[in-house]
Amino acid sequence: MTQPLPHVVIVGGGFAGLWAARALRTAPVRITLLDRGNHHLFQPLLYQVATAGLSAPDIAAPLRQILRRQENVEVRMATVSRIDADARQVEIEDATGGQRLDFDYLMLASGVTHDYFGNEQWAAHAPGLKTLDDALDLRRKLLLAFERAEAETDPDERDAWLSFAIIGGGPTGVELAGTLSEIARHTLSGEFRNIDPARARVRLVEAGPRVLSSFPDDLSRKARAQLEKLGVEVHTGVPVEEITAEGYRRGEEFVRARTVVWAAGVAASPLAQCLGVPLDRAGRVKVQPDLSVPGHPCIFVAGDLAAIDRADGRPVPGVAPAAKQMGRHVARTILARLDGREGTHFRYRDYGNLATIGRMAAVVDLGAWRFSGMLAWWFWLLAHLFFLVGFRNRIVVLLNWSVAYWTHQRAARIILGGDDRSDTK
Template identity: 85%
Template structure:
């Protein structure tokens, strides 16, 4: 009797999970890909949905559509509530009830969420940006702020609605701040009667000494200069002490800002706690060199949930290229075990292709190791790179069209407020 193929369960349809599934397309395995959403999201462009440059379908694609030609994959829309590594079972919460899924190999790639450094109550007043729902909620919040300012009769209240703060000077914070400043100064010009959107104040708040701390210092300095040319007020060197519906406190001073956005930290998915293995301070799983967990070589962790260091001791960064490489490595390891090859247990080696961040129209920074540049050339490099890595011809075409229109007209394609005029946004 022919043995049934090994069952590989992948939790998470992000970069690590999807790239692992695709790398196993010709393997003699049965794959179940589990995700709470039905789509794969290109997170590097999520901020463009939040700032109305792109629509949600431009940077996302249904998982079933992506994998429709891969016959050894089944996609399940469900939430993983528990993992029993001893029994090799994953517990799923479906709409119709709880189901247990047995596996021969498990890849946990459920990503990360927002981290407020022990101040979870700040989340109500300073939303973060990790999912499409986050992006759509944030887009609504940003656009409504200008509407509230237009309707305000009190000058102080009007100024409060035209005051924006982005907390966190990493790539997401820099990209949000630069784009928001462009919207205020260019996109919205001439559209309001009671306010001048160009008077909006956009502050970028970073606890450390400089923005884009993962970049070389010279590029970080250039990024700050480019942000300030766009009109962004960059505040560094002190952390935020409190955030309320009215603004934020920093260095003992309260700054009025009715719209505050959190881009300062991430925490690993809580599913890592189910594995019963050591975690780092951010909740990431301390994996073995081959990305498996101690005591269970059949269980792998990849992407933002995995904590692993490079040979020089620096951590592997939580970026899309690293997650893709991890996913492919796990797939290669599983194939090696199934084939009985010596590749079983080969250590993961991260290949760093560089670091990119866009700041605004015709402004970006690029670090490719020995080659570093900024400004217009960096912006074009960033644009081409992101178009190349988008999934699907349709997405690339639509994004290129939207960016072309935005370049020549300063208009943004998705500036629609959904959900009505909810007064809860003023509270």
């Protein structure tokens, strides 16, 4: 009688999940890849969809298409509602209802979501950016703000519609602020009759002492200088204490801004709580050195959901290269277990840190090499083109970026759904 193949369940079709599935393509296992969506998303360029530079399909690809030639993988569009670690079962909900899946090995890579630090009421007024739905909603909100300003007759209300605030000075916040300032000053130039879009005020608000805190001090200072050159007002050192439909409060000052974007914090997927193991302050799982869950050697956590330190004591960052490395490591560990061997410890290889600020402006930290400005921008562009999944995506993104570079135009400035004023109230 033929023994059934070991069943590997992967939760999440992001960088960690997809790279793990690919690394097991020749393994004698049966893989089920679960994701709430049907696509793999290249998150580093998500802000470009939000700011109308790219369309959703440019940075995403269907998981079934990516894995169509890998016969040992079944892709299922489903939501994982619970994990029973002791019984080795995953409870899912899909179009057919609820179901339990048995597993021999489980990799949990369901990522993170927005964290408003206990102020969940802010979410209604300051949307975040983690999914394609988030990006499309934010694009609509940003573009509608200029339309509302154009139609407004009250000068104070018009100024409020032309006031934008990005909360959080990490890479996402910096990229959003720089791009939004470019849209106001260049892309929309000459298109309105009652307003001058260049009068829009874009504020980047960071509670810490500097933007891009994960970068060295000198690159952080250069990033701030490049942002200010683009017209972004950078405010650091004082946290936001209140966000409403009218604006935000920072210290004693209330700033009117009808468009506020949240880019300040993340919280782990609530699935981590099902495992009954120690979590860090952000809700991430404190994994073993091989990325397994304490007490459950056949369950692994990878990507943004895993909390693990490097050899020097610093945490492994929640970035795409780390997630890919974790996914491949889990696959290698599963292969070792199948051969009766023990896996090795995960070692993160830091290939550098990149952030773009705007047209011909970026910062790059490669350890021994640090640079900014035009050279850094070209490096960032080529790196992101290289790591995009799919030849079509690379070609389309390159064409869109080329057009935007020479014309300042953005290819996806279509507002869908009409002018529902409840969206921005």
